[in-house]
Amino acid sequence: MNAQQVEDLTSFMEAVVRRNPGEPEFHQAVHEVAMDIIPYLADKPLYRDMMVLERMTEPDRIISFRVVWQDDHGGVQVNRGYRVQQNNAIGPYKGGLRFHPTVTQSVLKFLAFEQVFKNSLTGLPLGGGKGGSDFDPKGKSDLEVMRFCQAFMTELSKHVGPDTDVPAGDTGVGAREVGYLFGQYKRLVNRFEGVLTGKALEFGGSRIRAEATGYGVVYMMQDMLAHHHESIDGRTCVVSGSGNVATYCAEKLIQLGGKVVTLSDSSGYIHDPEGLTLEKLQWVMELKNKRRGRIEEYAREYGVEYHAGEHPWGVPCDLAFPCATQNEIDGAEARTLIENGCRAVAEGANMPTTPDAIKVLRASPGLLHAPSKAANAGGVAVSGLEMSQNSLRMQWSREEVDKHLREIIASIHAQCVEFGTASDGHVDYFKGANIAGFNKVASAMLAYGVM
Numbered sequence: 001m002n003a004q005q006v007e008d009l010t011s012f013m014e015a016v017v018r019r020n021p022g023e024p025e026f027h028q029a030v031h032e033v034a035m036d037i038i039p040y041l042a043d044k045p046l047y048r049d050m051m052v053l054e055r056m057t058e059p060d061r062i063i064s065f066r067v068v069w070q071d072d073h074g075g076v077q078v079n080r081g082y083r084v085q086q087n088n089a090i091g092p093y094k095g096g097l098r099f100h101p102t103v104t105q106s107v108l109k110f111l112a113f114e115q116v117f118k119n120s121l122t123g124l125p126l127g128g129g130k131g132g133s134d135f136d137p138k139g140k141s142d143l144e145v146m147r148f149c150q151a152f153m154t155e156l157s158k159h160v161g162p163d164t165d166v167p168a169g170d171t172g173v174g175a176r177e178v179g180y181l182f183g184q185y186k187r188l189v190n191r192f193e194g195v196l197t198g199k200a201l202e203f204g205g206s207r208i209r210a211e212a213t214g215y216g217v218v219y220m221m222q223d224m225l226a227h228h229h230e231s232i233d234g235r236t237c238v239v240s241g242s243g244n245v246a247t248y249c250a251e252k253l254i255q256l257g258g259k260v261v262t263l264s265d266s267s268g269y270i271h272d273p274e275g276l277t278l279e280k281l282q283w284v285m286e287l288k289n290k291r292r293g294r295i296e297e298y299a300r301e302y303g304v305e306y307h308a309g310e311h312p313w314g315v316p317c318d319l320a321f322p323c324a325t326q327n328e329i330d331g332a333e334a335r336t337l338i339e340n341g342c343r344a345v346a347e348g349a350n351m352p353t354t355p356d357a358i359k360v361l362r363a364s365p366g367l368l369h370a371p372s373k374a375a376n377a378g379g380v381a382v383s384g385l386e387m388s389q390n391s392l393r394m395q396w397s398r399e400e401v402d403k404h405l406r407e408i409i410a411s412i413h414a415q416c417v418e419f420g421t422a423s424d425g426h427v428d429y430f431k432g433a434n435i436a437g438f439n440k441v442a443s444a445m446l447a448y449g450v451m
């Protein structure tokens with residue numbers, strides 16, 4: 001960046017912070033994009049005069065509402081629900097719902113903003129949005145989760161629809177929650193329509209949607225390595241998380257010959273130096289999705305080490321897959337990864353690396369690093385395919401959906417290479433993803449005029 005661009009970035013970010021006080025996650029996500037887009041717009045006065053980037057940082061609307069439900073003891077509980085409808089320039093708002101006590105407007109705005117670029121990269125007609133609540137499903141009975149989901153959807157149903165806004169799952173919102181949410185929507189509007197994705201197969205879901213985010217992260221890693229004539233086979237992999245994204249990321253890695261040595265949850269991580277097998281992974285999925293237990297139990301079951309309160313980034317690895325949550329790798333942890341010889345990082349979670357960590361990883365010569373908006377786009381891509389199948393009133397085979405997913409990730413990789421390759425041949429996947437994602441949305445916004 002030259003001096004003028006640094007000045008432009010500084011004044012742009014000052015305005016973002018002024019307009020969105022107290023929203024650090026949102027500032028972080030916007031800054032990460034603006035660092036690449038502001039220099040890119042240096043010779044594009046029309047985009048600057050039309051304030052396209054400024055408009056993209058302002059959500060179309062934010063809906064915030066009270067969610068009141070009754071717990072199993074008859075007590076009345078109050079939570080806050082949100083839907084951030086960020087941008088529908090290229091299609092209906094699309095993005096997940098997160099139920100977690102750390103949910104704030106700032107967190108959902110960062111996720112919605114990122115989603116706009118990610119959805120654009122898929123090549124599908126999908127705008128960007130995100131929603132959720134500070135409700136914590138952990139420790140709640142099935143009936144409590146059901147009552148919460150019904151109360152949440154009672155309000156949300158007024159703002160979503162198959163051509164308006166199509167939510168899906170995210171942290172804390174899996175098959176069980178999507179079932180309750182869809183059932184309530186159907187009851188309220190008296191129509192059977194594809195208002196949510198991630199549905200069960202029996203009522204309009206797509207094959208491979210559950211697997212898609214994790215599989216897509218691994219396909220992205222495969223493509224980055226193949227670009228350098230390397231593969232996953234025989235590489236040691238460190239994965240964080242043990243939810244939807246982490247477990248299917250681990251499954252695909254094992255299928256491709258990777259040795260997955262860690263999984264984690266918010267309490268700590270397990271280290272299995274022999275590597276997980278598909279059987280052990282099945283046990284983890286049962287633990288997490290049915291018994292809703294803690295990853296610590298894996299250590300007791302298989303006689304391996306458990307590290308309470310720690311992240312797995314100190315375990316030596318070739319490939320790293322942060323698949324738990326935002327800002328889970330900081331600068332020091334990024335340095336440790338590099339010192340231990342890490343070759344590549346593919347982000348399964350949204351924005352899992354802090355700005356410091358990105359700086360450290362970017363400065364490491366040759367290290368490959370796929371940002372979340374490119375690496376985890378497989379989930380929303382298959383959600384887009386679920387919408388297509390719902391419109392067609394059809395369900396495609398596993399092979400067909402997986403083939404589309406593979407092609408979409410390959411196209412995202414190609415876009416990153418097109419817009420992110422430096423003169424020395426190194427691919428800056430962050431820059432490539434930001435510019436490619438921006439272009440499509442920005443030209444649609446220009447076509448619509450001033451609005």
Ligand SMILES: NC(=O)C1=CN([C@@H]2O[C@H](COP(=O)(O)OP(=O)(O)OC[C@H]3O[C@@H](n4cnc5c(N)ncnc54)[C@H](OP(=O)(O)O)[C@@H]3O)[C@@H](O)[C@H]2O)C=CC1
Pocket residue numbers: 169170171172173174213241242243244245246264265266267323324325326348349350376377379380
């Ligand atoms: N599901 C999807 O299709 C997509 C998800 N993502 C992103 O992937 C990430 C994981 O989502 P998903 O797997 O669906 O969610 P899940 O709820 O299925 O799993 C989340 C996992 O991350 C752990 N975790 C959550 N918060 C923290 C924390 N603060 N510190 C350490 N670990 C934590 C959870 O542990 P615990 O059980 O202890 O909370 C759990 O193991 C999120 O960033 C999400 O936005 C991105 C694209 C699509």
Ligand SMILES: O=C(O)CCC(=O)C(=O)O
Pocket residue numbers: 094095096097115118166167168169170197350376377379380381383
């Ligand atoms: O499938 C979807 O619509 C949501 C996916 C999602 O929330 C994400 O990509 O972060």
